[in-house]
Amino acid sequence: MNPKPSPKLCLVEDDEIMGESLVDRFRLEGFDIEWHRRAADAHRAIGRQGYHAVISDIRLPDFAGDILFARLHESAIEPPPFLFITGHGSIERAVSLLKAGAADYVTKPFDLDDLVLKVRQLCRNHAPAPPAPVSHPLGLSPAMQRVEATLRRLATHASTLLITGESGVGKEHVAQLLHDMACAGRERPFVAVNCGAITESLIEAELFGHERGAFTGAARQRKGVFEQAHGGTLFLDEIGDMPFAMQVKLLRAMQDRRIVRVGGETAVPVDLRIICATNQDLRARVEAGTFREDLYYRINVVHVRIPLLRDRPEDILWFARRFLREFSELHGGEPRTLSPAAEHALLAYPWPGNLRELRHCIERACVLCGAAELQPPDLFEDWRDDRLPDARAVGTLDQYIRECERRYIEGTLAHCSGHIMQAAAHLGISRKNLWEKMKRLGIEAAR
CATH class of the missing domain: 3.40.50.300 (P-loop containing nucleotide triphosphate hydrolases)
Known part of the structure; x- marks a missing residue:
């Protein structure tokens, strides 16, 4: 009789000491655990590995753990249960994640025995879905x-x-x-x-x-x-x-x-x-x-x-990431990701050539850019960041910073179709903090 396979965990943690401690303990407890230090690496692995659960810090070097959680949902990937490790007074942020569908959270410093019990319970209640059959989905819109x-x-x-x-x-x-x-x-x-x-x-x-x-x-x-x-x-x-x-x-x-x-x-x-x-x-x-x-x-x-690509913005990033995976596999290079600024640039462009133009844009960037994370200039040769105000026309440094903040928040809200919680996750702040900034900067919520 074949033994029951060990529960498979995904750990997303950039702190070396914390990561090593968690890996050692969970392996002693009989878990099969994979450790990723960057959110982008975890995003690629979660889409193909079939984990029973994910343990993720919120603060990560490339982008936050709650953004990782949101992007998995945007990518039409049904993620396994997420347990977040949080600290730095961000309890409100963790509570908002529970409302968004996260399974649980623990606060630093946490009891390791308690964490193991929580994770074991999550694994009992969740069986990884089998790999999805090959299909030709048309988008998320x-x-x-x-x-x-x-x-x-x-x-x-x-x-x-x-x-x-x-x-x-x-x-x-x-x-x-x-x-x-x-x-x-x-x-x-x-x-x-x-x-x-x-x-x-x-x-x-x-x-x-x-x-x-x-x-x-x-x-x-x-x-x-x-x-x-x-x-x-x-x-x-x-x-x-x-x-x-x-x-x-x-x-x-x-x-x-x-x-x-x-x-x-x-x-x-x-x-x-x-x-x-x-x-x-x-x-x-x-x-x-x-x-x-x-x-x-x-x-x-x-x-x-079939509607124009610019009339279905939900599909732009979905197809861009799909093309990134396709060209990375085709050319045998490292998987690429899009920086937040690159995502904004893709969403702001009108795409007169529709999906064909988007595909060529991503292919060109993959061929010419050697970096793992694509930036707006990698996508558009004549790219100019219109979100940045003209310093000569704004006035004082405080006024310039205020205008930059206003434009960046407006761009993030547009990217998230006006959803406050998603925008807050992308910005790395709490929902309450975002509301306060919107009020101070005179930004109206979408109705």
Whole structure:
């Protein structure tokens, strides 16, 4: 009979003496404990290790323990029970953490026996969740969660779908997610083609294939994307750029689910889901006479619109951190993190290129920056911190410091969507202290 595995703990503590004492004691008590001295290191480990509990100091060298707790929730990572070690008169801060979902706290100096009992009880009441299956989540924003819920309803029914949104918002990613949901783990083809990238003379052969000798250079029979996607999903991107003369043939193929190869005579049945996407206003194209009305109604059976990235700020940092992990693994380097200033810079930028631009921004920073923590200049070549006032226009040193504080608090509140407790955690102060500063600086709370 295999022995029961030891409870696995995560310790986040920068004090060497305290850390060594806790590691030694908990190992003597039969725990498997991993010690991290920085919050960023713990953040990466908690997302993949499956701990029974976390013991974390609040004051840490890179960012506070309560910010670590908040960022885990922001990252859609369900953290294990957190027990905080607190001191320096920050009981009120610890109480606010309990309200935010922390399991418990102890104050310095604490009784080590009492701490072991608390942790043992937490481990009895919590079993680490198994690793989450690979998925393609669309983000944390309510708008994208609604899109994901819509896709789940459509996965087993919709055979035709129209996705709209500006260039770079992730339309192909949404199409891929619907395909994965519909296939439910079965291996099925997903074929994507950009209708605007194919010349008018070749698009019919690209879509429907051709027989040998159908035209000069056709040395052998070739299947088109309709046949390649048989049994799966065909993604027709930039459908608005489809040549007008080709639209009627596409409509016939979509209605009949049968195609005829160029140079052929026999109709070939195809069974597939067709997802179309465009960044254009197809209704306006219909009115202008450049897009067939019957094809418009055929592809617009179900319409999913993807909002701009700047209209869903909750997703900006979530995707930025996801891209950081992806590029760190791809290039085999140390995992990167974003400084608070870098997070503010990302949230303040309007992202005209949407997710595609954000991905390129993070990739460039990972390639060019050698530091583990990215700063705003690493992300934006022409970055300028507009939160800092012009010293010549402010006046005295006290006035300058007051204006800096006001702008930084306003930026943090915007980053936290007006949530006072989250903003206080990011700022490293208590909720009461933040309220007092807001009152003194004339900052109004969001309603």
